Amino acid sequence: MKAAVTLICVLMMGTATAKGAFDDTDDAIQYRQAAFGLIKENFADMGAMLKKKKPMDSEAFAQRAQHLALLAEIPFTGFIPGSDKGKTDALGKVWQQRSDFDQRASQFAQATATLAQVSQGNDLKATAKAFGDVGKTCKGCHDNFKKD
Numbered sequence: 001m002k003a004a005v006t007l008i009c010v011l012m013m014g015t016a017t018a019k020g021a022f023d024d025t026d027d028a029i030q031y032r033q034a035a036f037g038l039i040k041e042n043f044a045d046m047g048a049m050l051k052k053k054k055p056m057d058s059e060a061f062a063q064r065a066q067h068l069a070l071l072a073e074i075p076f077t078g079f080i081p082g083s084d085k086g087k088t089d090a091l092g093k094v095w096q097q098r099s100d101f102d103q104r105a106s107q108f109a110q111a112t113a114t115l116a117q118v119s120q121g122n123d124l125k126a127t128a129k130a131f132g133d134v135g136k137t138c139k140g141c142h143d144n145f146k147k148d
């Protein structure tokens, strides 16, 4: 909930600045972290259903998956030049190896789109696989581009 409010506030501040760009690297960092917070909330809730830590509700799951797919591109606009400095866990490699980072971001977006689609069917096994594939893209990027 806090992440959602932060994201909305940052979005509103974004529209107030020229062309919606970030003037301030701190804003950009907060924006991308808030977006990752929402991503995590959706991802973790789906994980809880698949691991039977809470009852499976296939409609709720499909909605989570759809929202995750909608969120998938949001954090990446916040990785602006100079935002490797500040309260961030992003490694400098993000900017030094940008094409690898961008490629991982697009693979992540692709995997979330697949999950959103697959979760609309009634194939739990296929859904679990698509979910696992998304998780691999999170981990792959974090292992390379995020402090732990």
Ligand code: HEC
Pocket (backbone or CB within 6 Å): 029, 032, 033, 034, 036, 037, 039, 040, 043, 087, 088, 089, 090, 091, 094, 101, 102, 104, 105, 108, 134, 135, 137, 138, 139, 141, 142, 145, 146
């Ligand atoms: C292409 C790279 C990439 C992908 C894919 C990715 N992340 Fe991240 N994530 C990062 C980086 C880099 C940071 C550090 C951001 C910062 O601190 O500025 C981060 C930060 C986070 C954070 C911490 C946010 C905060 O409040 O500081 C969470 C939670 C998170 N990611 C969850 C996820 C989950 C869950 C997935 C997959 C469903 C995912 N990420 C996919 C690169 C990625």
